[in-house]
Structures are given as structure tokens and as C-alpha cells.
Amino acid sequence: MIAGLMSSVRRWNLTLKVFLRGAARRLVLGRLVAFHSGFLCVQDSYGDEIGVFGNPKAHHLQAPAVLVVHDDSFWVRALFRGDIGFSQSYMLGEISTPDLTAVFEFFVQNASKKSILAGWRVVGLFGAMARAVLQSANHVATAKLNAVAHYSLGNxxxxxxxxxxxxxxxxxxxxxxxxxxxxxxxxxxxxxxxxxxxxxxxxxxxxxxxxxxxxxxxxxxxxxxxxxxxxxxxxxxxxxxxxxxxxxxxxxxxxxxxxxxxxxxxxxxxxxxxxxxxxxxxxxxxxxxxxxxxxxxxxxxxxxxxxxxxxxxxxxxxxxxxxxxxxxxxxxxxxxxxxxxxxxxxxxxxxxxxxxxxxxxxxxxxxxxxxxxxxxxxxxxxxxxxxxxxxxxxxxxxxxxxxxxxxxxxxxxxxxxxxxxxxxxxxxxxxxxxxxxxxxxxxxxxxxxxxx
CATH class of the missing domain: 3.40.50.150 (Vaccinia Virus protein VP39)
Structure with missing residues (x-):
């Protein structure tokens, strides 16, 4: 009985994670559509295009800033933890880019909009569930980030x-x-x-x-x-x-x-x-x-x-x-x-x-x-x-x-x-x-x- 209950909890947790990651992805991409400056191309780890954002005219004037998403945990971190979440995803290898400075410049160019780096205030049950999933599913990753934060560079x-x-x-x-x-x-x-x-x-x-x-x-x-x-x-x-x-x-x-x-x-x-x-x-x-x-x-x-x-x-x-x-x-x-x-x-x-x-x-x-x-x-x-x-x-x-x-x-x-x-x-x-x-x-x- 206990084994069955634990199995049900794990299935529920997995279902919740999949739901939250999908919802967070849609919300983040929906917000990026409102960005009209610069040029950002978001790809998955296979190189397939997830979306292109910014000024359409800029596509012909400059190479895009490219953000590659390797792990869907990124969408949840970006949505609920803003700047800190974005940095955590980069440090954990959930995202990568050939030019990180260019990605930052894209978000600065759109600073008047509510970017994923600025963070969003999310309240209610959805926000509480997301925080719970982040805390439980990523406790090992979080522990590593906290530990590495205290490693200092010596002389x-x-x-x-x-x-x-x-x-x-x-x-x-x-x-x-x-x-x-x-x-x-x-x-x-x-x-x-x-x-x-x-x-x-x-x-x-x-x-x-x-x-x-x-x-x-x-x-x-x-x-x-x-x-x-x-x-x-x-x-x-x-x-x-x-x-x-x-x-x-x-x-x-x-x-x-x-x-x-x-x-x-x-x-x-x-x-x-x-x-x-x-x-x-x-x-x-x-x-x-x-x-x-x-x-x-x-x-x-x-x-x-x-x-x-x-x-x-x-x-x-x-x-x-x-x-x-x-x-x-x-x-x-x-x-x-x-x-x-x-x-x-x-x-x-x-x-x-x-x-x-x-x-x-x-x-x-x-x-x-x-x-x-x-x-x-x-x-x-x-x-x-x-x-x-x-x-x-x-x-x-x-x-x-x-x-x-x-x-x-x-x-x-x-x-x-x-x-x-x-x-x-x-x-x-x-x-x-x-x-x-x-x-x-x-x-x-x-x-x-x-x-x-």
C-alpha cells in the first residue's frame, strides 16, 4: 500500500513538473513576443528554432543573439526567479549561448518591457506549486550552486x-x-x-x-x-x-x-x-x-x-x-x-x-x-x-x-x-x-x- 502511494506521488510530481514547464515556456515565450528591439533567436539543444524575437528589421542588420535551451527547467527558473533564475540555469548548463554578452544586451535593449531577467511577481496556487517543484526537484542542483558560491578565487x-x-x-x-x-x-x-x-x-x-x-x-x-x-x-x-x-x-x-x-x-x-x-x-x-x-x-x-x-x-x-x-x-x-x-x-x-x-x-x-x-x-x-x-x-x-x-x-x-x-x-x-x-x-x- 505504501509502495503504491509513493508511486502515485512520484507520478503526480512528474505530471506537475511537465505541466509547469510547459506553462512556464508558453508564458516566457509569450512575453518575449512583446520585445521589439534587437534580435534574439531561441533554439532547442538540437538546433531547432523555438522562436525569433525583437525587431524584424534588425534581422538584416545584425547577427542574432542566440540562446540554446537544453533543459526545460530553465523556463520555470526564468519565470519565477528572474535574473537569479537565468544565472542559475546558465551555471547549471540548462542554457548556453555562443555570445552571452549579446544575450544580455538584447534584454537591456528591451528593459522597458517586463523581461525574464527583470522577474515577474507570480502569486496564487500556480506560483506556490512552481516554487515547491523547484525546491524539491532541484535540491541537488541548488546545493551545488550554493556550495560553488562560496568557493573563492585565491591569489x-x-x-x-x-x-x-x-x-x-x-x-x-x-x-x-x-x-x-x-x-x-x-x-x-x-x-x-x-x-x-x-x-x-x-x-x-x-x-x-x-x-x-x-x-x-x-x-x-x-x-x-x-x-x-x-x-x-x-x-x-x-x-x-x-x-x-x-x-x-x-x-x-x-x-x-x-x-x-x-x-x-x-x-x-x-x-x-x-x-x-x-x-x-x-x-x-x-x-x-x-x-x-x-x-x-x-x-x-x-x-x-x-x-x-x-x-x-x-x-x-x-x-x-x-x-x-x-x-x-x-x-x-x-x-x-x-x-x-x-x-x-x-x-x-x-x-x-x-x-x-x-x-x-x-x-x-x-x-x-x-x-x-x-x-x-x-x-x-x-x-x-x-x-x-x-x-x-x-x-x-x-x-x-x-x-x-x-x-x-x-x-x-x-x-x-x-x-x-x-x-x-x-x-x-x-x-x-x-x-x-x-x-x-x-x-x-x-x-x-x-x-x-
Whole structure:
């Protein structure tokens, strides 16, 4: 009797799954019909066309973005979990595409419509049943996704896709009108970005510079090498501290650079005022509740005639409220707790945190430069994955299966393409903000102040 009951439950569960997948597929495809920009071709795993969507005229002007559906679980994930569901399907191999960035661009082009990436609010019995099926039928897949989300890239693995300077932020590329741009390397573009930060902060040989967010030491090393200044660089990571100290020693700069292990709020314990402060893409980890606190700390650490330079990834004002209330792929799988402020939010917090003492001097938009930076990272990541990254992963996490390694790989490819599409369509940005206190007369050095 019990065996018969269990058999009936399994048949009912299978019937429900088939019904939900079919219904979800019809709903998603029905919504895609309303998209009138770009060009997307959806296929099954045999290459047969499921549907073509977007602007019919675009069919003759551009190659389509192609999305291949290998498992019908995708339709349910996309319908009920939106952006997160789409990313999960990609990581699990339920969908694939020869150009993931192009697929993202298609959905961004149709952002005014309710896309599967935006998610739909589904209520009632149908939604409850779908969530139950996802939770029961995919508990193994979900467990794998949750486990892989916690596998981190160590120093060795970052070195497999970053340039030799180990800079993990947007590069600054030459304009295409410059004949040197065609042969420019990522390393050269990263060095240009670091030199720009040094120049923006007007760093001099006599300066003591505070860097918030050491990374792997590229800014501190370049600043000390090119100007002769002293740098105190702050990191909360012991592994990064140890690597930065080795790189500083190799560069014979130990007398110029000190690596402080701690949080930005703990710099207070040094009881030191700094001539200049530089922070490159660290503010994203501060959180929207603590932006004012962060800049209040910077104000206290900076001398009365000091200058600061802050580079930060941003989000447009119109998308901010929804972004803060939700959770996207990056917040769930890459930077839990991460937060992208708006440009106006940054300026407001600079003013509020410093009580008006830090004055914005200049804002440079760097977002477009991230597109090629991310392409370079993705190319190197894929080129070095089998020989460098996968072996290191297995060494650091011996229990990882081949499936886990593949999910990890697809997670990072998704991250690179997701961000590339965001910067390419200006749905996210990146700015460098130079600030100075009232006595920061160095900001006037390049300006003719007299008739002669």
C-alpha cells in the first residue's frame, strides 16, 4: 500500500513538473513576443528554432543573439526567479549561448518591457506549486550552486586572468583615434589608470598617502616608484597583506610602503593625518548605510589641505531604488553585501560625511573603459582555466567534483559577460572623483592664475 502511494506521488510530481514547464515556456515565450528591439533567436539543444524575437528589421542588420535551451527547467527558473533564475540555469548548463554578452544586451535593449531577467511577481496556487517543484526537484542542483558560491578565487587564480600588475579594477585605454591603441595591452592600460590616480591626487615626493583597499599592491608600488612618496595601504585580507608585502619587498620599496591589516575605520588607531587619500573600487564594499561614515573617516584622516581620489562603480539614479530593494546575480554569487551607489549619492555622502569640508573638484567617467578590461579578463580566464585555475581549485577544495568545477567556471564567465553588457549599455558606470579641502592649493597648480 505504501509502495503504491509513493508511486502515485512520484507520478503526480512528474505530471506537475511537465505541466509547469510547459506553462512556464508558453508564458516566457509569450512575453518575449512583446520585445521589439534587437534580435534574439531561441533554439532547442538540437538546433531547432523555438522562436525569433525583437525587431524584424534588425534581422538584416545584425547577427542574432542566440540562446540554446537544453533543459526545460530553465523556463520555470526564468519565470519565477528572474535574473537569479537565468544565472542559475546558465551555471547549471540548462542554457548556453555562443555570445552571452549579446544575450544580455538584447534584454537591456528591451528593459522597458517586463523581461525574464527583470522577474515577474507570480502569486496564487500556480506560483506556490512552481516554487515547491523547484525546491524539491532541484535540491541537488541548488546545493551545488550554493556550495560553488562560496568557493573563492585565491591569489594564484586571480593572477591567471589579471595582467602582471595584478590590478583588479577598470583600466584606462587610449582613444581609438590614437594610432597606439591597436597594440595596447591590458598592462599598459592599467598603468595609465594608476598614473591617472597619482596625478589626480597630486601626489608629491614629500607626501604620506593613505590607500584604502590594497588589492595586490599595484597602486602603492607605482605611486612610490614614480613619486618617491610614502604609502600606508589598508586591507582586511591577511592573504592579500602577505602577497602585497612580498611584492613590495621584490620592488625594494619596503621603506616606502606599509601594509596595514584592518578595516578602514581602524585607521584611526594609527593616529596619523595623511596628505593624500586614494581608494580604487573599494567603496562598493562599504554598503549604502555606511557611505556617510566612510567619508567621515576620510575627512578625519585627511589633512586640512589634503586631496583625495576615489574610483567607484556606480548605478544610474533611475534604477537605484529597485536595485537597493532587490538582489541580482552579483550580490548573490560574487559580492554578497556589495552595493553600487549613484554618482549623486557619492557626492552627497562626500558632503555629508565631511560636513562640507571635502569639495568635489572633478569627476571622470570610466565606465566605457571597463568593457575591454572585462573582455581581456574573460579571455585570460578561459585560456588559463584548465592549466592553472582548475588545478588550483581542486588543490584548495579537494572535495570539488568535475561538475562543481564546471559550475564555477560558468559562474565567472557569466560574471564577466554580465558586467561587460552592463558597462556597454551604460546600465552601470564607473567614476573617478577628485576631492580637495579648502586649503588644497595644489589643485590650482596647472591653472594660470595671473596675467603673466
Amino acid at each position: 594564484d587564480m586571480f593572477s591567471a586572468f589579471l595582467s602582471q600588475d595584478m590590478t583588479y579594477s577598470a583600466a584606462l585605454w587610449l582613444p581609438i583615434t590614437d594610432p597606439r591603441s591597436k597594440g595596447e595591452t591590458l598592462h599598459e592600460a592599467q598603468m595609465r589608470k594608476l598614473r591617472y590616480a597619482v596625478s589626480s591626487a597630486r601626489i608629491k615626493p614629500t607626501d604620506h598617502v593613505l590607500e584604502i583597499g590594497s588589492g595586490w599592491g599595484s597602486f602603492a608600488i607605482l605611486a612610490a616608484q614614480t613619486t618617491g612618496c610614502r604609502v600606508t595601504t589598508v586591507t582586511p585580507s591577511l592573504a592579500q597583506k602577505q602577497l602585497v608585502e612580498r611584492r613590495v619587498a621584490d620592488a625594494k620599496l619596503s621603506e616606502h610602503i606599509r601594509v596595514f591589516l584592518g578595516d578602514y575605520r581602524e585607521v584611526e588607531t594609527l593616529k596619523t593625518k595623511f596628505d593624500k587619500i586614494v581608494s580604487i573600487e573599494m567603496i562598493e564594499h562599504v554598503g549604502h548605510k555606511f557611505l556617510d561614515t566612510y567619508f567621515a573617516c576620510m575627512d578625519r584622516y585627511l589633512k586640512d589641505d589634503g586631496i583625495g581620489y576615489f574610483q567607484c562603480i556606480t548605478i544610474p539614479e533611475a534604477r537605484y531604488d529597485a536595485y537597493v530593494k532587490g538582489q541580482d546575480f552579483i550580490q548573490k554569487y560574487i559580492f554578497p553585501g556589495g552595493h553600487l551607489p549613484t554618482v549623486s549619492g557619492l557626492v552627497s555622502s562626500i558632503n555629508a560625511g565631511s560636513k562640507g569640508r571635502m569639495i568635489v573638484e572633478e569627476i571622470l567617467s570610466l565606465g566605457g573603459h571597463y568593457v575591454k578590461t572585462l573582455q581581456c579578463w574573460r579571455d585570460s580566464f578561459l585560456a588559463n582555466f584548465d592549466q592553472m585555475i582548475a588545478p588550483t581549485l581542486r588543490k584548495e577544495h579537494p572535495h570539488m567534483t568535475d561538475t562543481d568545477v564546471e559550475i564555477f567556471k560558468r559562474k565567472w564567465v557569466y560574471y564577466f559577460c554580465y558586467c561587460e553588457a552592463g558597462f556597454k549599455t551604460k546600465t552601470i558606470g564607473d567614476v573617478g572623483i577628485t576631492v580637495g579641502k579648502e586649503g588644497a592649493l595644489e589643485l590650482l597648480e596647472a591653472i594660470p592664475l595671473g596675467r603673466n
